[in-house]
Amino acid sequence: MNKLIFTVLIIILSAANFYSQSSINPDISLIGRFNTFTNFIKGTSEYGKLNFADPEMELFVDGYLNPFAKAAANLAYEENVLGVEELYGHIVRGLPFDMQIKAGKFLVGFGKLNTVHPHAWAFMHRPLFHQVFFGEGGFNDVGINFSFLLPTGDLFTTLDLGVFKGNSVSALTDPNAVDRGINPLIAGRLGSFISLDDYTNLEVGLSSSFGIFSKGNINSSGNIFADPEQKSFNYFYGGIDFKFKYSPDAYTILTIQGEGLLNNRDALGLAGTGFNSYREIVQKITNSGAFLYADYKFEKQFSLGIKYDYTAGIAGDTPNFYSLANDDKNSTQGIEAWFSYYPAEETTVLRLGVQHLSFNYADGTNRDGETTIKLQFMFSLGPHKAHPF
Amino acid sequence: MKKIILLLLIAVTGISYANIKVVATTTVIYDLVKEIGKDKVMVDFIARGDQDPHFIDVLPSYMIKLRNADILFRIGMGLEMWSDQLIDGSRNSNLKVIDLSSNIQKKEVPNFKPDASYGDVHPFGNPHYWMDPENARIMAKEIYKALSSESNRDESYFKKNLDNYLSELEKKIIEWKSKMAPVQGKPIIFFHASWIYFAERYGIITSGFVEPKPGISPSPSHNAELVQLIKSKGIKIIVMENYYSDSAPNQLARLAGIKVVKVPTAVYGVRGINSYIEMMDYIINQIVQNIL
Numbered sequence: 001m002n003k004l005i006f007t008v009l010i011i012i013l014s015a016a017n018f019y020s021q022s023s024i025n026p027d028i029s030l031i032g033r034f035n036t037f038t039n040f041i042k043g044t045s046e047y048g049k050l051n052f053a054d055p056e057m058e059l060f061v062d063g064y065l066n067p068f069a070k071a072a073a074n075l076a077y078e079e080n081v082l083g084v085e086e087l088y089g090h091i092v093r094g095l096p097f098d099m100q101i102k103a104g105k106f107l108v109g110f111g112k113l114n115t116v117h118p119h120a121w122a123f124m125h126r127p128l129f130h131q132v133f134f135g136e137g138g139f140n141d142v143g144i145n146f147s148f149l150l151p152t153g154d155l156f157t158t159l160d161l162g163v164f165k166g167n168s169v170s171a172l173t174d175p176n177a178v179d180r181g182i183n184p185l186i187a188g189r190l191g192s193f194i195s196l197d198d199y200t201n202l203e204v205g206l207s208s209s210f211g212i213f214s215k216g217n218i219n220s221s222g223n224i225f226a227d228p229e230q231k232s233f234n235y236f237y238g239g240i241d242f243k244f245k246y247s248p249d250a251y252t253i254l255t256i257q258g259e260g261l262l263n264n265r266d267a268l269g270l271a272g273t274g275f276n277s278y279r280e281i282v283q284k285i286t287n288s289g290a291f292l293y294a295d296y297k298f299e300k301q302f303s304l305g306i307k308y309d310y311t312a313g314i315a316g317d318t319p320n321f322y323s324l325a326n327d328d329k330n331s332t333q334g335i336e337a338w339f340s341y342y343p344a345e346e347t348t349v350l351r352l353g354v355q356h357l358s359f360n361y362a363d364g365t366n367r368d369g370e371t372t373i374k375l376q377f378m379f380s381l382g383p384h385k386a387h388p389f
Numbered sequence: 390m391k392k393i394i395l396l397l398l399i400a401v402t403g404i405s406y407a408n409i410k411v412v413a414t415t416t417v418i419y420d421l422v423k424e425i426g427k428d429k430v431m432v433d434f435i436a437r438g439d440q441d442p443h444f445i446d447v448l449p450s451y452m453i454k455l456r457n458a459d460i461l462f463r464i465g466m467g468l469e470m471w472s473d474q475l476i477d478g479s480r481n482s483n484l485k486v487i488d489l490s491s492n493i494q495k496k497e498v499p500n501f502k503p504d505a506s507y508g509d510v511h512p513f514g515n516p517h518y519w520m521d522p523e524n525a526r527i528m529a530k531e532i533y534k535a536l537s538s539e540s541n542r543d544e545s546y547f548k549k550n551l552d553n554y555l556s557e558l559e560k561k562i563i564e565w566k567s568k569m570a571p572v573q574g575k576p577i578i579f580f581h582a583s584w585i586y587f588a589e590r591y592g593i594i595t596s597g598f599v600e601p602k603p604g605i606s607p608s609p610s611h612n613a614e615l616v617q618l619i620k621s622k623g624i625k626i627i628v629m630e631n632y633y634s635d636s637a638p639n640q641l642a643r644l645a646g647i648k649v650v651k652v653p654t655a656v657y658g659v660r661g662i663n664s665y666i667e668m669m670d671y672i673i674n675q676i677v678q679n680i681l
């Protein structure tokens with residue numbers, strides 16, 4: 001698989017080189033990220049030591065196909081694996097009702113932060129609820145998205161509706177134990193942007209995603225096993241997000257952003273009584289996650305920030321959300337703080353941060369909090385565009 | 390049917406109404422469009438006069454402005470790198486994008502493949518050509534051409550406005566030239582490379598820039614070099630765009646006794662500057678007053 005991706009990479013690069021002979025060539029950008037860290041997690045070999053993580057890379061190739069459509073690819077090299085993070089075509093104008101269509105593999109527009117590439121985040125650690133409910137790479141799926149601009153006057157309001165293959169929701173449980181069959185899921189967002197004055201802007205959004213997160217059956221010993229012909233486990237995500245930005249001059253930006261997720265889904269429970277009891281989908285389980293951060297950029301080159309995280313489940317574990325496991329009642333909280341230095345715009349970033357996680361187990365298990373200190377160096381080579389607001 | 394009646398009413402009563410919807414990326418373009426389009430054109434702008442036009446946030450509220458526009462005028466030459474994302478976001482497939490630099494004699498166009506080690510904001514040459522009033526003349530003509538081809542029946546109206554404006558501008562150009570005559574051959578330090586066209590027009594010697602390279606923030610080592618330069622050449626003023634922080638120039642003022650002259654490089658850049666001509670008046674008066 002890696003070989004194939006390398007071949008694709010070489011074809012893209014040589015095609016880009018070929019096209020650069022003419023004036024029409026796609027934009028190519030390279031993001032590099034190096035992390036060194038130490039942590040204070042008892043029993044790990046990293047404890048108190050200066051650790052070097054493997055460098056990470058993202059390669060963006062994008063450009064116009066014609067006056068109406070664009071295409072983009074994003075290849076990521078993380079933890080020594082090269083993968084296609086995104087690959088899509090995007091019709092941006094010329095469609096009826098001013099609709100935009102995006103098709104391929106891309107970051108799903110659930111909430112605001114998920115669609116922003118991690119190199120553009122103010123902080124270093126993916127929000128905990130993303131990790132638990134979307135997986136380490138965020139909510140990323142294969143599908144098609146339709147975007148509509150609603151006639152709300154000076155208010156910029158978009159409605160996004162997408163149908164996706166659904167591999168991404170296997171984060172809800174052990175991905176190896178899931179066979180969803182062919183059951184596309186739905187994801188959408190209603191977002192509104194308001195300029196409060198020349199210096200202050202606000203965006204608010206409501207998101208939703210639902211579908212089948214697994215198909216399974218129960219064997220005689222009461223365990224679930226993947227079975228595409230069998231019972232459907234449905235899920236529903238509701239999301240709320242906001243982003244507030246105040247920038248009184250070109251040197252100062254205050255950003256406050258937050259998101260919340262409500263998860264409601266089917267799980268196995270006990271039906272019947274006594275000896276006649278059996279496991280069946282009888283439970284509707286509800287839990288949640290959220291983050292909130294503030295980042296204060298000053299003198300154009302520096303920023304200071306803090307983020308609070310909460311999620312149901314234990315961050316870093318593969319949860320089992322099939323059954324009424326304690327996974328639902330367990331929770332993780334995080335506090336992250338950072339200081340960033342941007343010597344020349346976004347082209348280079350040096351960031352020092354600390355994150356402290358604390359764990360809460362329903363069964364009373366005692367687990368020490370975990371502190372990680374991380375120094376990050378990141379560069380952005382080429383014309384990769386800034387994300388809109 | 391209602392529409393027809395309305396049109397008839399307008400025709401009969403002779404009420405003029407805006408035919409063309411225009412968005413300008415900067416307030417200088419906005420002012421020129423107003424002069425030529427007058428009440429046949431509805432015009433709005435994106436970058437405020439007190440904002441660095443290189444770095445404008447890609448805000449959805451700007452996409453709304455472009456949504457129903459007929460024409461977007463921009464300076465071009467890579468100044469408004471942010472404008473393509475706004476155009477895409479507007480979903481407007483009828484928008485005509487007019488680059489006003491097409492007939493400008495461009496300066497500092499790299500004859501090598503530029504890379505970011507030369508600073509990252511002027512990859513296609515220096516885009517600050519509106520600082521030379523002779524170029525404002527060319528911009529006005531381009532705007533006239535675009536408006537006329539958008540609304541043929543108003544061509545003579547736009548022509549009349551263009552001619553009026555050009556003759557007004559001509560008078561000012563002569564006035565500015567004579568005011569600036571004593572400044573000729575004098576050295577000035579500028580903040581950003583916004584002043585190449587202006588300096589060449591008036592024979593000013595550009596001794597240096599507060600920015601080490603276009604778009605790169607001032608640094609202590611570069612400031613130290615400038616102190617030496619100011620002392621050895623006897624440079625009297627730093628002229629700076631008012632959207633930049635004056636902390637580095639003020640430091641130079643303390644260390645080398647140079648005067649800092651802060652001026653707008655766009656319309657509405659300071660209160661009371663409501664047109665291109667007022668802006669140039671203000672800049673030239675400030676320079677003349679402080680350098681002589």
Ligand SMILES: [Zn+2]
Nearest residue numbers: 510582583603
């Ligand atoms: Zn510039």
